[in-house]
Amino acid sequence: MIESLVLLPTIAAALVFATRSRRLREGCLLGTAVAHALLVGALAASPPAPSRRAWLGLDPLGLLFLVIVSSLFLLVSVYTVGYLRREPEHARGDLEEAFLFSNEPAPVFVACLLLFLATMSLVTLSRHLGLLWIAIEATTLASAPLVYFHRHHRSLEATWKYLLVCSVGIAFALLGNVALVGAAAGSVTSELGLDELLRAAPRLDRRWLEAAFLLFLVGYGTKMGLAPMHTWLPDAHSEAPSPVSALLSGALLICAFLGILRAQQVLDAAGAHEVAASALRGFGIFSMAVGTLFIVRQRDFKRMLAYSSVEHMGIVALGVGLGGAAAFGAMLHALSHAFAKAALFLVAGNLLARYASKRADDVRGALEAQPASAALWLAGLLAIAGVPPSPLFLSEFAILREALAVAPWTAAAFLALLAIAFAAMLDVGLPMALGRAPAGISRDPEPATALGSPAALALLLLVLGLALPLPVRALLEGAARVIGGG
């Protein structure tokens, strides 16, 4: 049954690639997204029995990430259908420089979108570290054409950086796989099955194991956007079309993080917890600092959102590194950041379409010109900054409380960086909504397809923040237990 989560989007992608009909293409995209979400819902309601020695399987940690990927993809695909209809089919002038460019053909774009879903599902289902590596590299390859949707030289530059930096980064994770086999040499079968590794963990060679973890952290950390390996991230997120940015930021980054968490599981089982924890804490705080630094006075609002993702990935890594109650906080943070950041990127797409500029200085008076998008923009900014009733407030609070108990200096740095990021995001984002809209900006009402998905995401955040529903809490607690949290 779980194989169909990967097969279904793959088959749909082949179908989309073969057909020229727009209706069939949209039907395939939406139908697959809905079927995928329903399947995931069914799996969450009655998890399949874990089978040992299987390459694919679903544990609570994988389930949480699968739920995030699937629900986000459903909402983003609804937005994408409207987005593609609004995009002109023929060559047009560029917004920032005067030259003509056209879009990638829609069949290629939608097919890659579906393949992206298939590969991300495979990441969450992998119970074998070799397969996991293949799946994570495949997400890069499936999403590179998505970043290059607007075929001009800036998106090309972003795509090249994305492809090369991530491929080389993930090559380090492959080296991590090799080191893990080296750690297992002699004591267990030289397989990379997660369950075998977890069982044999106490007999693994410690030095090889620690080297493997650091290689995984650097390798998958590149893809996750941890500083200082995050260099591809702001370019790819700002140049990709908005629905793709939403998926990259909300779903892809945490899929890469899952690779690190799997390695951490093995280290925990081997009794080398402290190595993993301190490395995650260090990278976490550093990523928060770098992300925050670049949010301050950022001129491009999509780049601001991208750097905010670097910051929030830092928070998630820090939470897992702290362990205990913070591990639960980190899982909640991964979930709510995905929804909040996706909503913000989708709304940023609406603003970009109306104002024809990614410069925050050019966007003024959005509340007047497009009140619905502007209201969602403000709500999203407050949510991502962790203002109650945002669920990010709950998760950051959980992480802060654990930090105070375990590492007070880390807690101080955490709090200071959160405060700076809060002020800096509002400093850039508030003036965009307020004031008077420049003359020549249309005040027409916005299409429902552009508002439905971000509004639904905002509503989900509100529900999560006001009263964490019991099934969600159980899901998060299950995931936190897998990575050694309480």
Next chain:
Amino acid sequence: MNSLLVAAAGLVALLDFRLLGGSRLVPIIRAAALQGALLALVSVALRAREVELGFAALALGSAVIKGYLLPALLLRALRQVEIRREVEPLVGYNLSLLIGAAGLGLSALLGARIAANAATSTPLLVSVALFTMWTGLFLIVARRKAVTQVLGYLVFENGIYGFGVAVAGESPLLVEMGVLLDLLVAVFVMGIIIFHIQRDFSHIDVDRLALLRDVDEPAPPGEAP
């Protein structure tokens, strides 16, 4: 048997120097291809006693893909873009060779330490693999063309493969196949992107792909198409 292995490892290291010092694109693409194929054959030689059919087929497939398909993809990209065939290094050839020599020394030291802690029968191969990774990473940062960066990525991958052969023994066939497939698709996609870079910028020099930045600066001269 063993002397053959030493010769193969030595040849891989020599090819690294060829890659570092080579000034023309086509020969160094061939050098990287030969290196990949050679390492695939080494993996068979190391298991000469109990070669299974599946394993032999995989090694053969790996040799064909790395020795023939990947370079063919890169050479096709080169033909399509009709660029000048010089490497155009950011770091000169002589300095590259010197840095390579330093890398070889470090790899030998580190390799000996790693081999002492591993269940490996071929300590020499560990050092050579580390040196190959060093060469690959160096090519990625010190060469100007997009093609050379892809080449550096392939050489880095060769090094990882060699390291795996030396210290990790065999991994499951399916995983090896998946890794190969990813590599193939990656080079294929990169080849397409190189074609587009050429079309949009009329060059494939990645050091001039520098428009995206956080502070506003005038674009480098001669940039906008």
